[in-house]
Amino acid sequence: MLDRASFPRDKVCAEYLSPQASRILAAMGAMDEVDASGPARLTGMRVRAPNGCEIHGSFVATHGYRAFRDRGIAVRRSVLDAILVQRAQSAGARLIERARVTDVVRDGSGRTCGVSVLDADGATQELLAPLVIGADGLRSVVGRRLGLTRVSRIPRRVAFVAHFRNVPGVSEVGEMHVERDGYVGIADVGHGITNVALVVTARAARDSAGDPDALLDEWLASHPHLAARFAASERIEPVRTTGPFASSTRRAWAPGAALVGDAADFFDPFTGEGVYSALRGGELLAPFAAEAALADAWASDRVLAEYERARREEFRGKWLVEKLIAGTVAVPALINHAARALSRRKEMADLLVGVAGDFVPPSQVLRVGYFARLLLFGV
Numbered sequence: 047m048l049d050r051a052s053f054p055r056d057k058v059c060a061e062y063l064s065p066q067a068s069r070i071l072a073a074m075g076a077m078d079e080v081d082a083s084g085p086a087r088l089t090g091m092r093v094r095a096p097n098g099c100e101i102h103g104s105f106v107a108t109h110g111y112r113a114f115r116d117r118g119i120a121v122r123r124s125v126l127d128a129i130l131v132q133r134a135q136s137a138g139a140r141l142i143e144r145a146r147v148t149d150v151v152r153d154g155s156g157r158t159c160g161v162s163v164l165d166a167d168g169a170t171q172e173l174l175a176p177l178v179i180g181a182d183g184l185r186s187v188v189g190r191r192l193g194l195t196r197v198s199r200i201p202r203r204v205a206f207v208a209h210f211r212n213v214p215g216v217s218e219v220g221e222m223h224v225e226r227d228g229y230v231g232i233a234d235v236g237h238g239i240t241n242v243a244l245v246v247t248a249r250a251a252r253d254s255a256g257d258p259d260a261l262l263d264e265w266l267a268s269h270p271h272l273a274a275r276f277a278a279s280e281r282i283e284p285v286r287t288t289g290p291f292a293s294s295t296r297r298a299w300a301p302g303a304a305l306v307g308d309a310a311d312f313f314d315p316f317t318g319e320g321v322y323s324a325l326r327g328g329e330l331l332a333p334f335a336a337e338a339a340l341a342d343a344w345a346s347d348r349v350l351a352e353y354e355r356a357r358r359e360e361f362r363g364k365w366l367v368e369k370l371i372a373g374t375v376a377v378p379a380l381i382n383h384a385a386r387a388l389s390r391r392k393e394m395a396d397l398l399v400g401v402a403g404d405f406v407p408p409s410q411v412l413r414v415g416y417f418a419r420l421l422l423f424g425v
């Protein structure tokens with residue numbers, strides 16, 4: 047494993063994990079350590095629309111679906127990612143930190159056979175491998191060099207994230223506040239710390255004149271229902287930013303290489319389960335990667351094409367739901383309408399939160415009946 051960072055490291059993220067992510071953490075043998083680190087445990091999500099209507103969805107509900115755990119967790123990425131790195135190391139992986147991958151190396155036939163790495167001393171070397179896995183996040187250098195990843199034009203958004211202390215009213219329910227000029231997620235991440243993650247358009251971010259602290263503080267202060275809460279709280283670190291983040295991937299493999307996690311797909315973080323998708327993607331890729339790494343070129347390509355099919359099968363429904371949610375959130379009239387409907391029908395909100403939480407099949411909300419009720423009850 048090569049990483050340009052050294053661990054523990056932070057990652058700009060709202061730090062909420064869907065209830066079903068615990069299944070994979072348990073399978074990796076990481077759950078006990080995550081539990082011991084003192085994460086927050088969330089019972090559901092609350093979404094406030096620009097018109098003030100609120101949607102409350104609970105993980106434990108009457109729809110009959112149960113997650114691996116009844117609660118989602120929220121844990122600082124500096125803690126979670128260090129635990130994951132340790133699990134990989136104790137399973138036999140070797141980690142080289144402060145090693146920046148700058149390109150892929152190809153053989154005479156154009157097939158990927160390794161990567162170029164710039165190490166901490168500024169020296170460049172080539173490392174060869176039977177299979178390169180690009181798990182290098184949103185701006186994946188592996189994906190870009192292989193021509194698999196494209197930066198999309200819309201929606202171009204930028205995130206501003208910081209940890210706060212003493213935010214009044216923070217509870218066991220994750221919060222999402224959608225406004226006309228962006229949305230903000232607020233969640234307890236344990237130890238009295240609250241994660242605040244604001245997403246605005248790239249244009250609004252440009253207008254911040256390069257002062258992310260001021261942008262986040264002023265945005266919170268400009269929305270009366272949040273202003274009072276944040277006036278009493280303390281931001282404990284400088285605001286970190288990431289973006290613009292709109293990218294898409296043609297496919298998640300090329301001869302000799304596979305992509306996983308954000309490198310393979312990145313969605314608007316509103317539904318907040320990129321970590322689950324990255325973990326599930328890794329779980330899905332593992333057997334294909336093991337087989338492809340040992341196979342000859344022809345057989346390896348066939349195996350990686352099967353990985354692509356498995357990914358599509360696994361994520362297709364969720365991708366569609368995420369796109370529909372992101373589209374709804376981007377149009378105030380739509381999110382207002384949906385919030386009116388879902389605030390009247392808790393069972394529909396529970397289903398949607400269950401789909402976002404990765405334990406209710408997406409087909410449950412992709413039915414004509416669900417959309418018809420959404421239209422009807424929002425009037």
Ligand SMILES: Cc1cc2nc3c(=O)[nH]c(=O)nc-3n(C[C@H](O)[C@H](O)[C@H](O)COP(=O)(O)OP(=O)(O)OC[C@H]3O[C@@H](n4cnc5c(N)ncnc54)[C@H](O)[C@@H]3O)c2cc1C
Pocket residue numbers: 048049050051057058059060061062063064145146147148181182183184186187205206207243245288291306307308309315318319320321322324
């Ligand atoms: C504002 C925001 C809020 C979010 N909130 C949530 C949330 O609440 N819940 C959730 O589940 N998801 C959330 N996400 C999404 C989530 O952060 C990602 O989906 C998740 O981190 C993907 O994991 P990954 O391992 O693919 O990539 P990353 O976590 O980005 O890890 C990539 C790793 O690759 C390394 N790397 C990158 N480039 C190179 C290189 N050239 N050479 C060597 N190493 C390299 C990096 O140092 C990093 O360690 C959010 C995202 C954003 C932007």
